[in-house]
Amino acid sequence: MTDLSNNSSSTTNTDMLEDTVWTQEIAFIDSVPRWIAMSFVAFVFIGTWWVVTAFGFVSPIILPTPAETLKDMIFVGKNLASGGYMLTALWITILEVIYGFALAIAIGFTLGVLVGETAFGEKAVMPYLVAIDTMPKVAFAPLFVAWLGFGIESKVALAAFIATFPIVVGTAAGLHAADENARMLFKTMGASRMQTLIKMKLPTGLPQIFTGLKIGAVGVMAGAITGEFLGGGKGFGELIRVAASQLNTPRVFSLILYLSLVGLALYLLVQFAQRKVVFWHKERVGSYDG
Amino acid sequence: MNTELAETQTGAPFGAPVYELSRVSKTYARNLVVALEGVDLTLRKGSFTSVIGSSGCGKSTLLKIMAGLIPPSQGRVVLQGEPVTGPRRDIGMMFQQATLFPWKTAVENIVLPIEIRDGKAAAKAALEKAHELLDIVGLKGFENVYPNELSGGMAQRASICRMLITEPAVLLLDEPFSALDELSRDMMNMELQRICREQEATAFLVTHSIQEAVILSDEIVVMKPRPGRVAEVVKVDLPRPRTLEMMTTPEFGEIVEYIRGQLDKGEDM
Ligand SMILES: Nc1ncnc2c1ncn2[C@@H]1O[C@H](COP(=O)(O)OP(=O)(O)OP(=O)(O)O)[C@@H](O)[C@H]1O
Ligand SMILES: [Mg+2]
Numbered sequence: 001m002t003d004l005s006n007n008s009s010s011t012t013n014t015d016m017l018e019d020t021v022w023t024q025e026i027a028f029i030d031s032v033p034r035w036i037a038m039s040f041v042a043f044v045f046i047g048t049w050w051v052v053t054a055f056g057f058v059s060p061i062i063l064p065t066p067a068e069t070l071k072d073m074i075f076v077g078k079n080l081a082s083g084g085y086m087l088t089a090l091w092i093t094i095l096e097v098i099y100g101f102a103l104a105i106a107i108g109f110t111l112g113v114l115v116g117e118t119a120f121g122e123k124a125v126m127p128y129l130v131a132i133d134t135m136p137k138v139a140f141a142p143l144f145v146a147w148l149g150f151g152i153e154s155k156v157a158l159a160a161f162i163a164t165f166p167i168v169v170g171t172a173a174g175l176h177a178a179d180e181n182a183r184m185l186f187k188t189m190g191a192s193r194m195q196t197l198i199k200m201k202l203p204t205g206l207p208q209i210f211t212g213l214k215i216g217a218v219g220v221m222a223g224a225i226t227g228e229f230l231g232g233g234k235g236f237g238e239l240i241r242v243a244a245s246q247l248n249t250p251r252v253f254s255l256i257l258y259l260s261l262v263g264l265a266l267y268l269l270v271q272f273a274q275r276k277v278v279f280w281h282k283e284r285v286g287s288y289d290g
Numbered sequence: 291m292n293t294e295l296a297e298t299q300t301g302a303p304f305g306a307p308v309y310e311l312s313r314v315s316k317t318y319a320r321n322l323v324v325a326l327e328g329v330d331l332t333l334r335k336g337s338f339t340s341v342i343g344s345s346g347c348g349k350s351t352l353l354k355i356m357a358g359l360i361p362p363s364q365g366r367v368v369l370q371g372e373p374v375t376g377p378r379r380d381i382g383m384m385f386q387q388a389t390l391f392p393w394k395t396a397v398e399n400i401v402l403p404i405e406i407r408d409g410k411a412a413a414k415a416a417l418e419k420a421h422e423l424l425d426i427v428g429l430k431g432f433e434n435v436y437p438n439e440l441s442g443g444m445a446q447r448a449s450i451c452r453m454l455i456t457e458p459a460v461l462l463l464d465e466p467f468s469a470l471d472e473l474s475r476d477m478m479n480m481e482l483q484r485i486c487r488e489q490e491a492t493a494f495l496v497t498h499s500i501q502e503a504v505i506l507s508d509e510i511v512v513m514k515p516r517p518g519r520v521a522e523v524v525k526v527d528l529p530r531p532r533t534l535e536m537m538t539t540p541e542f543g544e545i546v547e548y549i550r551g552q553l554d555k556g557e558d559m
Contacts, residue, residue, distance in 0.1 A: 179389075181385050181386075181387045181389040182389050182391075184354075184359060184383075184385065185383075185385070185389050186406070187359055187377055188357060188359065188377050188381065188383045189377070189402070189403045189406045189407065190376075190377045190378075190379065190406065190407060191406045195406055199402075199405075199406070200391070203391065203393050204391075279393075280392035280393055280436060280438060281392075
């Protein structure tokens with residue numbers, strides 16, 4: 001650096017002052033691409049897993065080796081791809097998730113608007129919602145089975161039940177997000193309550209609403225599988241339960257991995273919708289509060 | 291004061307009273323703060339009036355009452371012969387923040403008041419006018435840009451357009467440019483003056499800057515706090531149109547000094 005500036009000053013023949021270029025210190029992790037960092041964690045995780053299982057620290061019934069798990073994943077993958085019984089089971093679970101999520105959105109959004117927009121909702125309905133929300137909702141599963149039977153309905157109900165609350169909370173919070181200036185502006189324009197809600201409060205609250213949807217998307221998956229564990233049926237959760245009862249741990253592992261792909265897909269779908277709809281909102285990477 | 295100037299003043303005498311406030315008082319029920327007490331005020335057509343006073347003396351409260359956003363506790367507010375009992379179409383308002391909605395482009399934001407009042411079709415018909423307004427305030431080419439790509443000053447210009455699109459008879463301005471730097475603020479003030487003259491609008495401006503008040507106004511209302519009341523109405527007899535150069539004249543300095551003297555000393559402006 002010193003040499004360079006000396007050179008330039010000698011060529012231009014002026015007594016130029018030396019540049020004060022300096023390098024900013026960057027933390028090492030900031031210079032590493034995300035995928036490398038993630039691969040590193042996966043490598044450590046699988047490596048530990050392999051050491052623990054391959055050297056017989058843990059019984060294979062409790063924890064299969066990574067290789068066994070991979071082998072079983074390929075088997076399950078083939079069954080799914082060829083439209084075997086596993087695909088039928090997976091499809092049932094996917095349907096439960098879709099119906100459950102749709103129901104949760106419809107109910108959650110309606111309740112959210114009721115609670116967030118009306119004084120009655122906030123005063124009289126919200127306390128009950130908070131009370132129910134603090135209950136362990138999974139405990140309602142046997143009730144849903146008793147009411148709706150062992151079919152898909154009881155799972156849809158539990159899935160929707162769990163996913164509804166975050167959507168209510170997100171919607172209600174979103175409707176409160178508009179600031180005083182925006183409210184006053186709408187007042188000066190003579191906007192009706194409905195216009196204020198639709199043209200200002202709802203769009204302003206979309207980021208929070210989507211945050212609720214994302215949390216709901218995670219919950220709906222948990223609800224559907226819990227429903228299947230506790231209420232039988234023919235879904236993917238039942239396959240897991242059976243495999244676990246046969247001590248077929250590699251199968252349990254690979255089924256869970258495939259199932260998590262479904263959950264991830266739903267989450268990414270909501271995130272994609274959020275990016276399209278709330279295009280003006282800069283989202284922080286990888287956080288819930290989008 | 292400035293009697294000579296008053297005689298040489300160019301502009302036509304102001305028209306009929308537009309706004310008439312008498313005995314307006316406001317006590318906030320929540321905390322029993324007496325924000326305003328016995329305010330009498332008359333704004334004439336085409337005039338420019340500024341309100342100045344220390345923080346908390348009730349300027350914003352006065353503006354909100356005039357705009358029909360909150361009711362007075364006592365007194366009477368009449369605009370163009372009709373009592374103000376709620377938001378009205380002939381009132382245009384502007385606040386310290388531009389408050390453009392990020393999901394709408396600049397023009398869409400500007401025609402929003404029309405969309406709210408007359409529906410989507412009318413808003414569409416007003417697009418052409420919105421383009422003209424944007425051109426006037428120097429935002430040509432930014433019609434279809436979203437607000438988060440506009441600077442603070444540009445956003446405030448766009449919000450001027452939104453206020454003007456309904457052709458209001460009176461403009462109520464609550465420190466509209468106080469978030470801007472001094473240079474753009476001076477520019478915006480001159481712009482505001484031109485717009486008011488062109489549209490023959492009556493303007494009422496809340497400001498913390500004595501200079502800004504003097505350069506723009508025909509009358510300056512000096513308010514005192516606790517309870518908020520009008521201490522004095524100072525006439526500014528500088529010729530129109532005003533220019534930024536006038537800020538260096540002795541007459542200008544004289545009025546500024548006078549008003550500074552009227553305001554509570556030691557109180558932070
Ligand atoms: N919504 C409200 N509820 C209760 N009190 C209020 C409310 N708004 C204002 N006040 C009180 O009324 C008084 C006047 O407030 P106002 O906002 O009108 O002052 P201001 O002159 O605009 O001040 P500033 O220059 O800081 O904007 C203050 O004492 C304030 O605390
Ligand atoms: Mg104020």
